[in-house]
Amino acid sequence: MPDSPLGEYLRARRGQISPDTIGLVSHGRRRVPGLRREEVATMAGLSVDYYTRLEQGRERHPSVQVVEALCGALRLDGDARLHLFRVVGLVPNLGGGAVPERVAPELLRLMDLWSHTPAIVVGRAYDVLAGNRLGYALFAGFEYGPNLLEKVFLDPGARGFYPDWSRVAASAVAGFRVAHGRAPDDPRVCGVLRSLLERSPDFAALWERHEARGKRLESKRFHHPEVGELTLRMNAFDVRAAPGQELVVYHAEPGSASADALVLLGALAAVAEG
Template identity: 35%
Template structure:
């Protein structure tokens, strides 16, 4: 049985073309990407050790090995951070509990007050699992036709993988899906593993589990929406991390005048006020 660390190293190795690192292609091969021999040589470790690491038979690589693998795979800053995180949880350093704790859904009053100051802008508070915990009227105005807010307890991750309307609404659905799945790795491990193995995976299907095991580190560019009544919207994303709460405050800003005008029209329609879910 593999590990998140081994899966990530193998996925990155498979995605690298040898020529991009100045290595010979070795002709046609059954497996894509970089050979284990080439990666092991670049990282200064044995092929046998790399094999054990990828297969999950070695779960405690040293910091030096993790850094050497990051260098050998030419990882960027975000990917290096993810590799270090996976090494930590694979090594069992995360705190384990007898009973999985439910995700925190309460939003602090100070955060709610901050959200009110952003009215009538487009802003939302979420946790790493994708739960929509509080939102402004502007966020509701933009998202109401997506189906995301129809559920009693809205969850963006579940919506993306189980509601067919999501693929029509989010112009870059593949990228958004990768981002949401990646964030599951950053959630408290006990909460996230219990939730996505017992609740999400059975209904989300293989498209979700495939993305989960690919460990694609997202770039998080513009959010593009194909709004059924407002047309194409381009929104810039600004995220404020709330580490003590394991939550995020996401603010969406119109990227062009056309989007700004469309959002203003959506706001003029009847809508609710700031909502917090607990």
């Protein structure tokens, strides 16, 4: 079977949709999990032969109308929908240049003004490119490299640092799938992907699911070695001046124990800097 990113994506996504969740009545024993090819083809208004050729890599250039129909059949929206359009080449990616990523001085100065708010900037491959004092302090006990994915999957302390490690790991891989779709030929993105596929079975298993979902507003729990438990809200913003970069900001509920812990963390970081 010819190698096809589109085929891999379609197979993975239909395999994760339960017929019951979309109102399909099952007849007989299913040999594969999820939907059958003919079911996806019917819901998308395509012939089974044409859909089969898409999955097998014998057809690699579907029209916009076909991709829209597939998004509907596979229940893809938001980042997942955009990712499918990128996979088939209907949305331009960021290219494959090896130019080092730099954070704009104006953004660095802005982050430094947020003395009570942890903030970091991550690059195309989830490298931590910059952070303010509190942002670095939040991840201070989590030392494996400058890459957030490597920290989550390769750092021995990750499961202790993230009490909800499984949810954090799944979200990180889904976000990296979006990042990879934006810049599939970027040397650093490819290098991080190759390294984690080789070194982390947990990452490899999640990568096989082909979930694509960017960072969003959500709560995240941390167990910090110096200040204990924190529950923080996370916001992520695309950096317009540098496509592929994201500003990630964390904040605590005012008056909460987590807010008090952030104040303490900031004081400890200030003392450590002298």
